[in-house]
Amino acid sequence: MLKDSSRNKAYRQAIFDNVDQIKGRVVLDVGAGTGILSVYCAQAGAARVYAVEASNVFKIAQEIVKENHLDQIVQVINSRIEDAILPEKVDIIVSEWMGFYLLHEAMLDSIITARDKFLKPGGLIFPESATLYSAPCSVPSMFEFWHDVDGVSMGRFGARLRSEAAHRPITAPVAPEDVLADPEIVVWIDLREVTSEDVSSVKIRHVAVANRPGKYQGICLWFTCTFPSFSAEPVSLSTAPEEPETHWKQTTIVLPNELQVEERAPIAYELTLARSSESARRYNIEVAMLDPDEVEHPEYCNCHMTKCILVRAMLEKYEMESLPK
Amino acid sequence: MLKDSSRNKAYRQAIFDNVDQIKGRVVLDVGAGTGILSVYCAQAGAARVYAVEASNVFKIAQEIVKENHLDQIVQVINSRIEDAILPEKVDIIVSEWMGFYLLHEAMLDSIITARDKFLKPGGLIFPESATLYSAPCSVPSMFEFWHDVDGVSMGRFGARLRSEAAHRPITAPVAPEDVLADPEIVVWIDLREVTSEDVSSVKIRHVAVANRPGKYQGICLWFTCTFPSFSAEPVSLSTAPEEPETHWKQTTIVLPNELQVEERAPIAYELTLARSSESARRYNIEVAMLDPDEVEHPEYCNCHMTKCILVRAMLEKYEMESLPK
Numbered sequence: 001m002l003k004d005s006s007r008n009k010a011y012r013q014a015i016f017d018n019v020d021q022i023k024g025r026v027v028l029d030v031g032a033g034t035g036i037l038s039v040y041c042a043q044a045g046a047a048r049v050y051a052v053e054a055s056n057v058f059k060i061a062q063e064i065v066k067e068n069h070l071d072q073i074v075q076v077i078n079s080r081i082e083d084a085i086l087p088e089k090v091d092i093i094v095s096e097w098m099g100f101y102l103l104h105e106a107m108l109d110s111i112i113t114a115r116d117k118f119l120k121p122g123g124l125i126f127p128e129s130a131t132l133y134s135a136p137c138s139v140p141s142m143f144e145f146w147h148d149v150d151g152v153s154m155g156r157f158g159a160r161l162r163s164e165a166a167h168r169p170i171t172a173p174v175a176p177e178d179v180l181a182d183p184e185i186v187v188w189i190d191l192r193e194v195t196s197e198d199v200s201s202v203k204i205r206h207v208a209v210a211n212r213p214g215k216y217q218g219i220c221l222w223f224t225c226t227f228p229s230f231s232a233e234p235v236s237l238s239t240a241p242e243e244p245e246t247h248w249k250q251t252t253i254v255l256p257n258e259l260q261v262e263e264r265a266p267i268a269y270e271l272t273l274a275r276s277s278e279s280a281r282r283y284n285i286e287v288a289m290l291d292p293d294e295v296e297h298p299e300y301c302n303c304h305m306t307k308c309i310l311v312r313a314m315l316e317k318y319e320m321e322s323l324p325k
Numbered sequence: 326m327l328k329d330s331s332r333n334k335a336y337r338q339a340i341f342d343n344v345d346q347i348k349g350r351v352v353l354d355v356g357a358g359t360g361i362l363s364v365y366c367a368q369a370g371a372a373r374v375y376a377v378e379a380s381n382v383f384k385i386a387q388e389i390v391k392e393n394h395l396d397q398i399v400q401v402i403n404s405r406i407e408d409a410i411l412p413e414k415v416d417i418i419v420s421e422w423m424g425f426y427l428l429h430e431a432m433l434d435s436i437i438t439a440r441d442k443f444l445k446p447g448g449l450i451f452p453e454s455a456t457l458y459s460a461p462c463s464v465p466s467m468f469e470f471w472h473d474v475d476g477v478s479m480g481r482f483g484a485r486l487r488s489e490a491a492h493r494p495i496t497a498p499v500a501p502e503d504v505l506a507d508p509e510i511v512v513w514i515d516l517r518e519v520t521s522e523d524v525s526s527v528k529i530r531h532v533a534v535a536n537r538p539g540k541y542q543g544i545c546l547w548f549t550c551t552f553p554s555f556s557a558e559p560v561s562l563s564t565a566p567e568e569p570e571t572h573w574k575q576t577t578i579v580l581p582n583e584l585q586v587e588e589r590a591p592i593a594y595e596l597t598l599a600r601s602s603e604s605a606r607r608y609n610i611e612v613a614m615l616d617p618d619e620v621e622h623p624e625y626c627n628c629h630m631t632k633c634i635l636v637r638a639m640l641e642k643y644e645m646e647s648l649p650k
């Protein structure tokens with residue numbers, strides 16, 4: 001993960017853009033790992049940094065803090081955040097808590113706990129918000145690839161792999177040109193306010209509109225995080241297909257069968273993410289393909305179905321008429 | 326592994342270049358996996374192909390053979406080769422048996438068994454020979470990288486990783502520009518003759534000569550395989566750093582400490598690969614750095630040490646004198 005330079009650079013820039021907020025303040029790093037974010041905060045002038053790490057990696061964090069001559073500022077604490085005791089409240093929480101498709105095995109609950117236990121009112125959280133997106137996509141590695149594997153047809157094997165993948169999303173880069181429609185927001189999380197219940201189950205019904213002809217073979221998920229900002233353009237860390245690859249890549253739920261779609265075809269789906277009953281840090285994901293005839297389209301839907309063309313024409317006419325003469 | 330197109334293409338080309346040898350013949354595919362090599366042989370005109378696969382993957386092979394309408398030719402047999410019973414001897418053995426650095430967890434013993442049990446005298450083996458190479462190299466991901474991880478010094482952590490890697494070679498691509506000297510052959514295996522004992526332990530002592538200044542940080546290993554050829558240029562499958570990446574990548578034994586070397590500096594090392602006492606399919610690798618002053622250099626060594634410069638001058642003089650006037 002340390003080799004995920006996009007990630008490190010986003011945090012580093014967000015922290016250094018906020019030197020005025022961090023200088024002389026007290027910081028808590030939740031799930032500090034090797035302590036790289038704690039070091040950034042100390043370098044940015046924090047008065048004290050509590051780096052809380054539950055696993056044995058805390059020893060590496062101690063070593064790295066010392067090697068960077070910051071052991072007077074960064075205190076590494078080997079504890080779960082739920083059990084941690086700090087001598088004071090903190091001005092700022094930093095954490096790299098995001099899992100695959102944001103929520104999978106994520107430490108979001110730990111951040112919520114840390115915030116409620118340790119953050120001063122009005123304190124800052126890095127990152128401050130996170131957004132999960134979904135979009136229909138092609139997944140050539142699970143479909144076309146198996147039609148001709150260097151001269152051998154393996155279509156049925158590919159179908160078997162797909163039926164397994166339907167129960168277990170795949171983590172792999174999605175090429176930007178394989179995304180078939182604009183993304184929809186699945187959930188927006190404001191770290192300052194979110195509760196654990198808010199994210200125990202998330203469901204959207206959406207009618208995406210294909211922006212080109214292609215094979216609809218799956219739904220891919222990615223997320224962005226945005227950091228607090230008081231002066232510069234806010235830093236955001238995006239794991240979108242068109243951004244440089246991160247260790248999160250993208251997550252794809254593969255459909256059992258593909259569907260050829262034309263440009264402006266409506267693609268209706270329901271996406272559900274629900275906490276697993278076995279582990280609160282795991283989610284079960286389900287995608288249901290819906291009949292575009294039977295679901296309500298967004299008001300400004302630009303799909304090629306007659307009802308949407310009519311609604312659009314009416315709306316345009318109305319807008320024209322209401323323009324000042 | 327099916328996605329390793331360099332591998333598939335090399336086998337495919339080697340098989341199709343030898344259509345004259347394969348047409349009407351009986352083939353044995355050892356450790357057939359998904360059966361892709363069996364399908365190639367059947368496509369090339371083999372009369373019968375026995376695809377022997379010990380694991381449950383044999384079911385996938387059966388499916389793929391059927392999907393390609395070759396089930397009249399390819400017979401998938403779910404068995405270890407040691408226990409397999411075939412109704413006849415075979416003209417050709419094909420197998421993709423190579424492990425990381427050729428020997429690690431490789432199926433070489435199975436090929437030897439198959440050859441001794443089932444191959445007709447003078448029969449062909451695809452591939453026919455394999456060569457393992459070693460060369461001193463730089464390993465920036467294990468050294469320089471840790472000096473500055475996006476602004477944080479992690480040198481001691483890097484040193485810890487290296488001391489772990491010293492006992493466990495790393496499998497990762499080596500950039501061609503990180504190879505410091507010409508490779509040396511560690512072992513050459515002629516599949517037609519090799520015995521299991523021949524490869525139970527392999528040791529070389531070598532004085533490599535740096536072909537540029539650089540940091541000597543490890544010894545990397547790779548291999549090539551060569552296929553039988555009667556007409557075209559023989560096909561070879563190379564996993565060298567300068568070749569397109571394969572799933573074998575390269576294997577590197579990382580040194581605990583780096584050594585800056587100048588151009589033409591001698592790099593003396595001893596490399597030992599010995600079968601593990603716990604598992605015959607595993608090897609223990611050891612690299613010993615030797616003092617170039619204390620080991621014998623090759624006759625035509627072009628290193629910058631005085632004795633080699635003198636020997637070279639003498640040899641050149643002798644060659645000049647022995648030229649016809």
